[in-house]
Amino acid sequence: xxxxxxxxxxxxxxxxxxxxxxxxxxxxxxxxxxxxxxxxxxxxxxxxxxxxxxxxxxxxxxxxxxxxxxxxxxxxxxxxxxxxxxxxxxxxxxxxxxxxxxxxxxxxxxxxxxxxxxxxxxxxxxxxxxxxxxxxxxxxxxxxxxxxxxxxxxxxxxxxxxxxxxxxxxxxxxxxxxxxxxxxxxxxxxxxxxxxxxxxxxxxxxxxxxxxxxxxxxxxxxxxxxxxxx
Numbered sequence: 587x588x589x590x591x592x593x594x595x596x597x598x599x600x601x602x603x604x605x606x607x608x609x610x611x612x613x614x615x616x617x618x619x620x621x622x623x624x625x626x627x628x629x630x631x632x633x634x635x636x637x638x639x640x641x642x643x644x645x646x647x648x649x650x651x652x653x654x655x656x657x658x659x660x661x662x663x664x665x666x667x668x669x670x671x672x673x674x675x676x677x678x679x680x681x682x683x684x685x686x687x688x689x690x691x692x693x694x695x696x697x698x699x700x701x702x703x704x705x706x707x708x709x710x711x712x713x714x715x716x717x718x719x720x721x722x723x724x725x726x727x728x729x730x731x732x733x734x735x736x737x738x739x740x741x742x743x744x745x746x747x748x749x750x751x752x753x754x755x756x757x758x759x760x761x762x763x764x765x766x767x768x769x770x771x772x773x774x775x776x777x778x779x780x781x782x783x784x785x786x787x788x789x790x791x792x793x794x795x796x797x798x799x800x801x802x803x804x805x806x807x808x809x810x811x812x813x814x815x816x
Contacts, residue, residue: 635673714733
């Protein structure tokens with residue numbers, strides 16, 4: 587039995603497929619990394635603070651790896667191998683989280699911590715900001731913020747946001763791999779293509795749980811653009 591595809595439908599499928607696929611073939615390999623996920627600005631003298639870190643492998647998937655914690659000034663701020671820090675004397679110390687790799691240099695993340703009278707956080711620690719950029723021939727531009735509000739994350743696109751409305755199946759994701767939505771968090775479809783709007787992301791996701799904001803052509807699994815955090 588012969589199968590017949592209507593010419594108009596065939597043209598649309600070929601056009602979309604070619605436009606979407608033709609932009610880039612992406613390699614999903616990324617450098618391994620470690621990140622301190624709950625940084626703090628100031629630890630009070632006599633106070634304790636539990637640091638946490640996350641290791642991502644070469645495709646951006648979290649793995650359970652031993653983390654070596656060190657303080658540049660252990661007489662001011664001590665830290666044990668579980669990441670528990672204690673403020674001892676006023677001053678400034680640098681905390682390092684390090685994960686050893688086989689056959690290659692280890693990966694590290696560092697933060698500076700002030701030891702003062704009281705433990706405090708910077709209000710900006712609840713917000714991350716960045717800019718959208720296109721990685722394809724489709725329009726994607728504008729500023730955005732990702733803010734922690736209670737158990738939710740709020741992704742807000744600014745008034746200068748613009749995205750191409752000619753591409754079917756455009757979705758937004760949070761991912762730890764800039765080249766893949768495998769193991770990514772799907773935020774939802776793009777329904778606004780010009781101007782300010784926001785997405786509410788439930789599920790008690792941490793502000794630093796994902797490193798990349800991605801716009802993807804979902805039907806063909808092709809990256810259209812990304813949000814680059816400041």
